[in-house]
Amino acid sequence: MRVLSTVKFTLLRMLRNFIVLLLLLIVPIVLISLFSLILSGAVTDTGEPYLKQPAVSLVLCFQLFGGSTVMYMIHSELFTEHRARMQMLPISLTMYAFSIMLCGVVYSVMLGVILMTFTQFVLGLIWEHWLWTIYLITLMAILSSVVYLVFMFAVKVYKTAERLSEVYGIGFILLAGLFFPMPDHAFFRFMGSYGNPLTLSTIAIHEMSMNNTSKAWFAANILLAATIILFLVMMVVGRRRFMRDRV
Amino acid sequence: MTIASMRGVVKRYGSYVALDSIDLDIHAGEIIGLLGPNGAGKTTLIGTLTGMRPFDHGTVELFGQSKHPFSHENKEKIGLVTQEITIFEELTAKENLQFFAGVYGLKGEVRKQKVREVLEFVGLSDQANKLPTKFSGGMKRRLNIACALTHSPSFLIMDEPTVGIDPQSRNYILEGVKRLRDRGTTILYTTHYIEEIEAIASRVIIMDQGQIIKEGTPADLIQTIQHEEKVSFEVTDPERIPEGSLEKIAGVRRVLTAGNDITVISDAGSGNLDRMLSIIKEHTGVLGIQTERPNLEDVFFTLTGRQLRDKGEEQ
Ligand SMILES: Nc1ncnc2c1ncn2[C@@H]1O[C@H](COP(=O)(O)OP(=O)(O)OP(=O)(O)O)[C@@H](O)[C@H]1O
Ligand SMILES: [Mg+2]
Numbered sequence: 001m002r003v004l005s006t007v008k009f010t011l012l013r014m015l016r017n018f019i020v021l022l023l024l025l026i027v028p029i030v031l032i033s034l035f036s037l038i039l040s041g042a043v044t045d046t047g048e049p050y051l052k053q054p055a056v057s058l059v060l061c062f063q064l065f066g067g068s069t070v071m072y073m074i075h076s077e078l079f080t081e082h083r084a085r086m087q088m089l090p091i092s093l094t095m096y097a098f099s100i101m102l103c104g105v106v107y108s109v110m111l112g113v114i115l116m117t118f119t120q121f122v123l124g125l126i127w128e129h130w131l132w133t134i135y136l137i138t139l140m141a142i143l144s145s146v147v148y149l150v151f152m153f154a155v156k157v158y159k160t161a162e163r164l165s166e167v168y169g170i171g172f173i174l175l176a177g178l179f180f181p182m183p184d185h186a187f188f189r190f191m192g193s194y195g196n197p198l199t200l201s202t203i204a205i206h207e208m209s210m211n212n213t214s215k216a217w218f219a220a221n222i223l224l225a226a227t228i229i230l231f232l233v234m235m236v237v238g239r240r241r242f243m244r245d246r247v
Numbered sequence: 248m249t250i251a252s253m254r255g256v257v258k259r260y261g262s263y264v265a266l267d268s269i270d271l272d273i274h275a276g277e278i279i280g281l282l283g284p285n286g287a288g289k290t291t292l293i294g295t296l297t298g299m300r301p302f303d304h305g306t307v308e309l310f311g312q313s314k315h316p317f318s319h320e321n322k323e324k325i326g327l328v329t330q331e332i333t334i335f336e337e338l339t340a341k342e343n344l345q346f347f348a349g350v351y352g353l354k355g356e357v358r359k360q361k362v363r364e365v366l367e368f369v370g371l372s373d374q375a376n377k378l379p380t381k382f383s384g385g386m387k388r389r390l391n392i393a394c395a396l397t398h399s400p401s402f403l404i405m406d407e408p409t410v411g412i413d414p415q416s417r418n419y420i421l422e423g424v425k426r427l428r429d430r431g432t433t434i435l436y437t438t439h440y441i442e443e444i445e446a447i448a449s450r451v452i453i454m455d456q457g458q459i460i461k462e463g464t465p466a467d468l469i470q471t472i473q474h475e476e477k478v479s480f481e482v483t484d485p486e487r488i489p490e491g492s493l494e495k496i497a498g499v500r501r502v503l504t505a506g507n508d509i510t511v512i513s514d515a516g517s518g519n520l521d522r523m524l525s526i527i528k529e530h531t532g533v534l535g536i537q538t539e540r541p542n543l544e545d546v547f548f549t550l551t552g553r554q555l556r557d558k559g560e561e562q
Binding site for chain 1: 350
């Protein structure tokens with residue numbers, strides 16, 4: 001597996017993209033610290049810190065944008081002038097693209113875990129189910145790269161794909177009603193609950209912390225199913241795009 | 248030994264014929280200079296020869312294999328220097344080379360040694376740990392070349408490796424190409440700079456509009472037009488010379504006007520310089536006259552009636 005030798009360099013390239021680090025790590029750290037300062041240890045009637053809800057949302061929100069690096073790298077290597085050089089290498093480009101995707105997911109999850117660690121050990125917020133939370137972060141990270149890649153493969157102009165991916169991220173945050181409540185309408189009710197990856201993962205984490213295991217699994221499995229379906233879509237449009245560009 | 252060959256290769260982009268029945272053989276140890284103006288089809292030819300671009304007709308054979316010419320095994324023997332700079336901007340020069348060496352299966356001490364050797368070869372040893380974003384155009388070009396060398400390819404394809412670089416880097420690259428040849432590397436070198444071809448090529452292939460219009464050693468090609476003479480006049484106002492008046496002179500083959508220069512190509516020994524001069528002087532002022540030894544540029548011009556490069560396109 002020659003592709004394995006590229007993994008180290010793919011990760012290095014991701015780590016050196018300081019803008020991504022700033023947006024996906026520093027910004028949420030600053031935000032959560034601010035929340036923590038404002039809420040200064042207040043707890044709800046059930047004894048749960050007020051900080052818990054925004055912390056969960058923040059960790060998950062930023063996963064919506066995690067696919068941007070993967071989309072950027074796969075585009076630049078397989079769909080720009082770099083393609084000629086990559087095509088001449090004695091490796092499978094499909095495997096190479098998957099390795100980039102995998103690196104991107106690992107990287108994105110790692111940022112999420114750093115954020116959890118920071119909130120727990122610096123701000124003193126206890127995450128009860130670490131593994132479960134990391135599982136949901138991982139699902140969100142995979143979903144994000146899959147969705148971003150579907151956009152990139154499906155539309156011709158890369159800039160358009162970028163705009164679409166921003167709509168995906170910001171759109172689901174709005175639909176989740178995090179900034180202001182959505183209108184009371186069937187569509188918005190659905191997109192604010194089971195039709196929204198952000199809400200699904202939030203529900204899954206919340207229900208698990210309430211020990212409602214089956215409800216938690218139910219939400220997580222919907223997310224998993226959506227990811228698998230979109231993954232298959234991504235394979236189809238990706239292959240088509242790659243062949244079409246092969247002039 | 249034949250390294251690569253193409254037979255009757257036709258390649259279309261839509262209805263546009265980019266390669267028009269190409270026949271080509273590349274033998275071990277050659278440096279082939281592939282010469283042609285912008286849009287001649289050089290990059291397309293390289294694309295089809297290496298399996299990157301599908302083609303409509305014909306066959307390609309690499310290292311004696313016609314069934315699966317583009318196998319990974321064959322790819323390992325080929326190095327491609329792309330026309331565009333295709334290095335990783337987020338990786339240092341050294342890491343770029345480690346990436347490519349790794350893909351070809353080089354590991355540990357062997358890889359280290361090879362990376363060091365290649366950096367030395369392109370003169371970037373003291374820049375090894377810098378990011379290419381800090382590099383000049385010439386240094387990026389040199390790194391772009393280096394990336395194709397870590398696996399010691401026996402067949403090196405260079406697609407305009409010297410575009411837009413300083414003369415010093417260019418000489419460095421040309422010297423490097425000669426050293427690679429001395430080590431037995433077969434090289435296909437694409438350019439539209441005649442001087443580079445004259446400096447290094449053992450055989451020249453001239454392409455225009457998707458066709459190979461001439462091939463041979465540089466000396467042979469120049470020989471074919473030795474029966475011609477070339478005179479250039481620098482005049483004050485070329486517009487004022489009536490269209491076709493020079494062409495009518497006995498022995499004149501072609502007339503080319505570029506800026507204030509008029510170049511006339513005639514049969515050798517036509518003895519018509521006097522006539523030309525008197526016609527030109529009748530209409531405009533003459534600032535200078537030059538007779539030149541023919542070069543490959545003239546071969547191209549004689550064959551196509553066009554210049555290889557537009558004047559003023561230098562660098
Ligand atoms: N992907 C493509 N789709 C459509 N037409 C193309 C494509 N690539 C090249 N062409 C056309 O085919 C012709 C040959 O192009 P090619 O790039 O092979 O020329 P070239 O000799 O390499 O030129 P240059 O010196 O500018 O690099 C040109 O007219 C170009 O416009
Ligand atoms: Mg070209």
